[in-house]
Amino acid sequence: MKGGDxxxxxxxxxxxxxxxxxxxxxxxxxxxxxxxxxSFKTNDEMYRSALNLPIQWKIENYAVANELGHSFxxxxxxxxxxxxxxxxxxxxxxxxxxAISRKRHVFFARHAYMLFVIGVMVPIxxxxxxxxxxxxxxxxxxxxxxxxxxxxCFNLAQGIFLFTGFLDSVxxxxxxxxxxxxxxxxxxLRSILLPICKPIIATEAIFSFIYAYGELVFSxxxxxxxxxxxxxxxxxxxxGEFSAQMGPQYAFIILSVIPVxxxxxxxxxxxxxxxxxxxxxx
Amino acid sequence: xxxxxxxxxxxxxxxxxxxxxxFVIYPxxxxxxxxxxxxxxxxxxxxxxxxxxxxxxxxSDKSFWxxxxxxGIFLFVGFLIQMPLSYALALLVTAKxxxxxxxxxVYYLPVILGTTIVAVMWKNLINPNYGAIIxxxxxxxxxxxxxxxxxxxxxxxxxxxxxxxxxSAAFNMLIFCAGLVTIPDALNEAAxxxxxxxxxxxxxxxxxxxxxSFKVYSILCITGxxxxxDMIWAMTGGGPNATSSTPGILLYLNAYSFxxxxxxxxxxxxxxxxxxxxxxxxxxIFRQEEY
Numbered sequence: 001m002k003g004g005d006x007x008x009x010x011x012x013x014x015x016x017x018x019x020x021x022x023x024x025x026x027x028x029x030x031x032x033x034x035x036x037x038x039s040f041k042t043n044d045e046m047y048r049s050a051l052n053l054p055i056q057w058k059i060e061n062y063a064v065a066n067e068l069g070h071s072f073x074x075x076x077x078x079x080x081x082x083x084x085x086x087x088x089x090x091x092x093x094x095x096x097x098x099a100i101s102r103k104r105h106v107f108f109a110r111h112a113y114m115l116f117v118i119g120v121m122v123p124i125x126x127x128x129x130x131x132x133x134x135x136x137x138x139x140x141x142x143x144x145x146x147x148x149x150x151x152x153c154f155n156l157a158q159g160i161f162l163f164t165g166f167l168d169s170v171x172x173x174x175x176x177x178x179x180x181x182x183x184x185x186x187x188x189l190r191s192i193l194l195p196i197c198k199p200i201i202a203t204e205a206i207f208s209f210i211y212a213y214g215e216l217v218f219s220x221x222x223x224x225x226x227x228x229x230x231x232x233x234x235x236x237x238x239x240g241e242f243s244a245q246m247g248p249q250y251a252f253i254i255l256s257v258i259p260v261x262x263x264x265x266x267x268x269x270x271x272x273x274x275x276x277x278x279x280x281x282x
Numbered sequence: 283x284x285x286x287x288x289x290x291x292x293x294x295x296x297x298x299x300x301x302x303x304x305f306v307i308y309p310x311x312x313x314x315x316x317x318x319x320x321x322x323x324x325x326x327x328x329x330x331x332x333x334x335x336x337x338x339x340x341x342s343d344k345s346f347w348x349x350x351x352x353x354g355i356f357l358f359v360g361f362l363i364q365m366p367l368s369y370a371l372a373l374l375v376t377a378k379x380x381x382x383x384x385x386x387x388v389y390y391l392p393v394i395l396g397t398t399i400v401a402v403m404w405k406n407l408i409n410p411n412y413g414a415i416i417x418x419x420x421x422x423x424x425x426x427x428x429x430x431x432x433x434x435x436x437x438x439x440x441x442x443x444x445x446x447x448x449x450s451a452a453f454n455m456l457i458f459c460a461g462l463v464t465i466p467d468a469l470n471e472a473a474x475x476x477x478x479x480x481x482x483x484x485x486x487x488x489x490x491x492x493x494x495s496f497k498v499y500s501i502l503c504i505t506g507x508x509x510x511x512d513m514i515w516a517m518t519g520g521g522p523n524a525t526s527s528t529p530g531i532l533l534y535l536n537a538y539s540f541x542x543x544x545x546x547x548x549x550x551x552x553x554x555x556x557x558x559x560x561x562x563x564x565x566x567i568f569r570q571e572e573y
Contacts, residue, residue, distance in 0.1 A: 014379060017377055021375075021379075024371060025389070027448070028448075034407070038406075049417065051417055051418070092298050092301065093298065096294060096299075098294055099294035103287050103294075106287055109291045115299070116302070122310070122558075123508050125533050126309070126310060126551065126554040127306060127313070127550075128534070128550065129309075129537050129543055130308065131305060133323070136325060149305070150305055153305040154305075156301060160298065185290045206394070214399060214512075215512075216512040216516065217530070220538075232396070236402070239405075246406070249402070250406070253403055257395055260395065260396065261394065264391075264394045268390070
């Protein structure tokens with residue numbers, strides 16, 4: 001009898017779990033699906049009923065989004081900024097994490113970690129004015145290189161934090177063996193530790209890519225030329241100027257989401273395993 | 283050997299430290315100095331020393347306190363809605379049921395979209411004229427709810443905070459997941475054998491062992507609330523009448539709309555002190571509990 005009850009209640013528990021899981025699944029997917037469908041509608045259809053399917057799927061919305069909102073140009077800009085940010089950030093953070101994790105006997109390497117941890121606590125906005133006046137002084141407004149370096153800097157703390165945690169969990173015997181074999185520090189990091197760190201690098205890469213692709217505050221202050229707008233800038237100005245173009249607005253959202261989704265689909269297994277391996281520790 | 287290590291460590295740390303000095307340490311020092319001056323942001327214009335005047339004006343300014351209250355709303359939603367939600371999702375996707383991988387992947391979608399995209403998307407969804415949510419409410423006969431939520435002071439911040447919740451639930455889910463997967467299965471199995479119910483198991487095994495994740499979450503949530511900018515800027519622009527501003531928005535508006543650089547710098551410094559102080563407090567609270 002008792003055993004039967006247990007099986008029954010376990011079954012109910014499972015059903016409950018699935019119900020909750022599916023509810024949140026729908027809560028995430030329906031808004032996205034709605035945006036996708038609406039991107040093919042005309043304004044009339046949208047005002048008549050937001051919930052109906054379009055009578056005629058209007059692909060022109062995508063062309064309009066590109067013509068008026070310059071979606072492709074801004075996506076290109078965002079991709080350029082995001083990819084360079086990600087690559088530079090990973091190299092810089094990895095080097096620093098290596099020094100912190102493997103050269104702990106050097107006094108300043110130990111203290112450097114604290115410096116970066118404090119860096120996490122600094123609200124980005126506290127540096128906004130000086131960073132933009134520096135850009136103005138050096139003639140670096142509208143310069144992607146400068147923007148990328150700013151992005152790199154504000155992702156560094158997180159990268160160093162994750163990489164140091166991961167490197168600390170990698171056995172030191174590997175590098176001792178490599179050093180005895182005459183391996184230099186650069187080679188040890190590049191050829192041996194880098195492949196081991198792949199899951200955590202993929203995780204951090206996705207984080208910093210997403211950040212740089214959609215960051216708003218610094219692109220507001222550092223970029224003023226419309227030709228150099230990144231996605232969020234272009235999107236907000238499109239919304240402001242052509243608020244009546246609803247279909248194209250949705251089309252713009254869908255277009256700008258495509259690159260991130262592709263990257264996510266390619267790397268999502270890595271991100272899950274990176275985080276699941278307990279990389280985000282206190 | 284030892285000396286070589288010094289050089290290697292220095293070279294490897296150099297790029298990171300340089301970036302930190304140029305983009306964090308120098309700006310903070312320069313902001314501290316600026317916060318005692320009055321300046322209109324034009325390079326050639328003179329900066330006049332005004333002492334504590336900027337701080338006095340801000341601390342007696344109602345809109346600054348309102349912006350702090352708004353940050354408090356984010357904090358409230360973050361702890362009372364987002365934290366339980368994220369934790370429940372984390373329990374869900376680490377539960378031993380089929381399809382958790384699909385759930386996890388889909389749940390994470392809003393995170394990868396980025397703040398601005400999510401913000402404009404929801405702004406359209408709740409638009410009073412053509413938004414889907416409003417239309418659903420209308421069709422349910424709730425016409426009284428069909429007004430412009432984002433233009434209603436008092437309500438708009440809550441709406442933005444909830445959208446923020448929708449967006450980052452899955453990110454925080456991962457933080458809790460990372461803690462949950464380190465709990466050994468043997469503990470749960472032992473509890474089941476001893477006749478524990480599911481709730482008892484969560485209450486006495488899972489929750490206490492997730493303390494570290496809660497600490498990480500609290501620090502991220504608190505510092506995140508102070509930093510809140512993108513979501514609000516894209517959805518309400520801080521308006522109407524600065525009722526939905528956060529300190530970040532106020533800082534931005536002071537600097538780039540009103541050209542009051544000194545005052546903006548003073549807000550920046552207050553934010554900085556607040557952020558560091560709250561982070562340290564958080565660390566303390568959780569450390570004390572450990573002993």
